[in-house]
Amino acid sequence: MINPNYKILIEYFSEKRRIVITTHRSPDGDALGSSVAIFEAFKNQGHEVCIIVPNSFPDYLNFIPNSNEVIIFDQDENKAIYEINKADTFFFLDFNDYCRIDLMESYILKNNGYKIMIDHHQSPSILANQVLSDTTICSTAELVYEFLNELDFNLSLNAAIALYTGIVTDSGSFKYNLVSSRTHLIISKLLSYNINHSEIHKNLYDNNSISRMKLLGRCLNSNFKIFQDFNTAIFYLTKKDLEDCEFKKGDTEGFVNMPLSLKGIVFSALFIEHLDGIKISFRSKSNFDVNKFSRNHFSGGGHKNAAGGKVDNISLEKTLEFFKTILDNYKNELNSST
Known part of the structure; x- marks a missing residue:
């Protein structure tokens, strides 16, 4: 301090x-x-x-x-x-x-x-x-x-x-x-x-917008991945999703926390594709340090269990592939955090 x-x-x-x-x-x-x-x-x-x-x-x-x-x-x-x-x-x-x-x-x-x-x-x-x-x-x-x-x-x-x-x-x-x-x-x-x-x-x-509910529907119905071997789950939203659902700032607040409510999940992420790049939010339980994870791989940072990052030079698809690839480096940590 x-x-x-x-x-x-x-x-x-x-x-x-x-x-x-x-x-x-x-x-x-x-x-x-x-x-x-x-x-x-x-x-x-x-x-x-x-x-x-x-x-x-x-x-x-x-x-x-x-x-x-x-x-x-x-x-x-x-x-x-x-x-x-x-x-x-x-x-x-x-x-x-x-x-x-x-x-x-x-x-x-x-x-x-x-x-x-x-x-x-x-x-x-x-x-x-x-x-x-x-x-x-x-x-x-x-x-x-x-x-x-x-x-x-x-x-x-x-x-x-x-x-x-x-x-x-x-x-x-x-x-x-x-x-x-x-x-x-x-x-x-x-x-x-x-x-x-x-x-x-x-x-x-208790002040949700229709656009927020539509975006949540996209996440739950189609833009949702679980990586069981790594106790990890993610949501993602494309530029088209944002446009179709008439996204407004604040609509996705709290989305990243939802996958952590699943039994066994200790690491969650939310990827949102904007015009100027991809904004990423990370959350975790127990000892998995998302601050270090974000700083090491996504030009971000924050706290041990809550952090953010960004990508501005590759597509959302490539970003998700990269994310899955680097999870291998953290398999032991993610499995010991349950």
Whole structure:
């Protein structure tokens, strides 16, 4: 674990700052929830604050307070660049490598402003002025809660809603291994703000679109492979599947977890063919390390049991063939993880 110097931070924020908060491309509940919580906390302290994300987030996250104020870089580049150029402080939330913010990287690197990174992923590469990093925590939202608590900032109702959303989504509704007693203590504190947790869960999980259900049907009926010898199962979706089902961002959220519900399966993957390449999600049970698997073969990374990767130079068919081929290298690990 890496902790920031809170004494320095308290002194630094005793002056009013121009703050830009950013997170990784395709923001999820943890990324957006953490960003909104920092936004709320520092705006309420009188700082000038904005959130800029590389690209859009799923519609089902629109219920998070202040999500309508987020600047989306690839939709409003001029406004985003203007805010980046005038900022003197940057918060990097839920990522630890500049490549995760796409085209924003070059503009932020030109700015010599004070940089604060809060993240829970492995192998950080960003050299920030202050870092809060803990890979044993299941969500960045938990770290943001601790960060704001150390600064003695009072949470608003909106910040509590945002943080609760971040923790629920990145913990798999509290089922992942990294969920701890501290996770539940933080949730208890957030519930004391009288947030409507039932409504949050409805917005997250009872808000399916027709396109999502059609895509799930494709996965279950035809785009589903089981590799019994390796205790592995995958879903895949082609560009045509996305077009036929009228795919929208967020439609495939959680699909990768479904094969893990099968008895004996310890490793699952979801391959989605987009116009700019193939996005891959990996999940595992027990000791099989998908972070290492993804870093070794698919230019990705993440956590031990949840990671992502990408391919942009070969077809989906060839990617699936390659995936099956490299499973041979992990047969012993996959069979010992059951």
